[in-house]
Amino acid sequence: MDVKLNGEFSDNCVLIRNSHKQYIKNAKPLPAAFSPDGGMSTDWDKYTTPEESLARIGLTTKINGELKNTDFFNLFGLKVGDIKMIEGVNSIDFTPIFHNPQIYGKPNNPSHSDVHYVDVELRLKFSEIAFPINVDRSAVSLIISQS
Amino acid sequence: MSMTQKLNSTIRSVEDCGLHPNYKNDFDLNNNFSDQTVYGTPIDIEGNEYQKKESVDKFADIYTKFDNHIQVGSIRGHLKGIVYRPHSYKIHDFWEDIFDRQNPLDLFNQTISKSKYILELEKGWDDADAPRIEPLLFNTACKCISNYIESIYKEKFFVIQSPEIAPVADGSLDFSWQLDNARMLINFRSFNEEVFAYFYGDLKDNKIPIKGNVPAKEVFEHLMKWMQYLK
Incomplete structure (x- = not known):
């Protein structure tokens, strides 16, 4: 079954997925890193750099109101072409988040995209096609401090 | 007579x-x-x-x-x-030598010991709003995998590889094997105080896939047979 694309995603586009350290083993993401919450949230590389993506995490609040620590997160990439090869992915939707005025703890995200799927097997497969993305963490700190 | x-x-x-x-x-x-x-x-x-x-x-x-x-x-x-x-x-x-001195659960028990930190995770452990992992779910899931390991050992006299155990943001628990020849993910979730195992596995190049869900309280032969690939 073809994956429904709501956005002009080419096969070479990369969706950036952030992963908490709890989900990383030997520098690789475990299947648990790709758990969907409605859809699996990612950032489309067409509209963001990895540094901006990680900085948005640092500008997001936890349930206790504190800002998240970016040191606890790594970024992984998923090529759209690889995702489309996996049977069971329903759709990839470009769903940017924009609030005016911006809400503290919930930064606007012009690159937000959701991958919709249901089954356990897809998490296993995503964990195998994901590749690590290097991030300049000093640039991330700079973006956070300027926001 | x-x-x-x-x-x-x-x-x-x-x-x-x-x-x-x-x-x-x-x-x-x-x-x-x-x-x-x-x-x-x-x-x-x-x-x-x-x-x-x-x-x-x-x-x-x-x-x-x-x-x-x-x-x-x-x-x-x-x-x-x-x-x-x-x-x-x-x-x-x-x-x-063959039977008494080898405990098929030695390896898996070590994995469980290393994973007991999961029981100490508090709500929001993923820096978002993940619930804590319930001890009943953790214990039932570990017991279930132990039962499968033992059943395979009784039938084939070998011990399968130990899985990675990881908490999931929705409060469920993952057991995953990503080996050279086979891969499998079993996700344990609770429904009405009963624990179910949702699983998917296949061999290299998506061959011999297995998929479905079973209650965690007993060993199902079709799943046990497939798990023998996780040697």
Whole structure:
């Protein structure tokens, strides 16, 4: 079954997925890193750099109101072409988040995209096609401090 | 001799075979084959259902006893018997080496010990709003995987690889194997206080895929058989 694309995603586009350290083993993401919450949230590389993506995490609040620590997160990439090869992915939707005025703890995200799927097997497969993305963490700190 | 006496005699013979390597088999090879009460369930021309059921149960019982002794008694006896021969100077119980000294759960128990930090995770452990992992879910899931490991060991005499155990943001628990030849993910979730295992596995190049869900409280043969690829 073809994956429904709501956005002009080419096969070479990369969706950036952030992963908490709890989900990383030997520098690789475990299947648990790709758990969907409605859809699996990612950032489309067409509209963001990895540094901006990680900085948005640092500008997001936890349930206790504190800002998240970016040191606890790594970024992984998923090529759209690889995702489309996996049977069971329903759709990839470009769903940017924009609030005016911006809400503290919930930064606007012009690159937000959701991958919709249901089954356990897809998490296993995503964990195998994901590749690590290097991030300049000093640039991330700079973006956070300027926001 | 009545039917019951004949059956009891047969049961004793089978037990003797299993328990003694010398085979004290007193089964009467000179039986009259025309005597149908010995070599088959008698045809109940009177329609006595109770007697029919009883005789079937007796035969089932014989097979069960025989099966048990084949697995435990006689094999052990034979293993010992081999080394008791005169040319062997060392008395050695191979049975202990093969079965008693190896705990198939050693490896998995180590994995569980390393994963017990999961029980200490508090709500929001993923820096978002992940709920804590319930001890009942953790224990049931670990027990379930242990049961599968033991079942495979009993059937094939090898221990499968230990999985990675990871909490999931929705409060469920993942057990994953990502090996060179096979991969599998079993996700344990609770519904109405019952734990279910949702699984997917396949071999290299998506061959022989298996997918589905089962209650975690018992071992299902189709899943157990497939998990043997996780060697």
